[in-house]
Amino acid sequence: MKRGVMLVPLTLIVAIVMSALAVVRTKHENRGLVTQLESLRTERERLDMEWAQLQLEEATLANNNRVEHIARQKLGMIEPPDYVIVQERSR
Template sequence: MKRGALLIPLSLIIAIVVSALAVVRTKHENRGLVTELEGLRSDRERLDMEWAQLQLEEATLANNNRVERIARNQLGMTEPNDYVIVEDKP
């Protein structure tokens, strides 16, 4: 057999092995990225739920009736009897 006749099949076998290793590596990386994506989606859902709860809490704490009750009871504030407008003079 000639040397050139062995070179072509050998180079094809090497190319097939390299290609197979590349496929395995790519699939492994893909699985890792899918796992990471699922974790990030889970984190996003948790953060969205926390954000909704915080918005509800903020709305509750900023309720006008609540603020007025705290101002009257805890801080002793009252509405003024007379309204006086003071203009700013330059």
């Protein structure tokens, strides 16, 4: 009978130790996930800033005045003086 009486406290001690180990493991995993989350948030902020800069650059490059200036200066393009229709010659 003494053996049965000792089995209950021993079982409870094992359960407590296992529970404590599970808590420690869970806290460790939680800390790792929080660290990963902060890292991802920092990366997201960096990417958001880069995206905003790229949108600004795109808007600057697509500016009509800039495109017209490049067309005139670098490519030598001009506006036609009048509306001209060029007909294809038949062969």
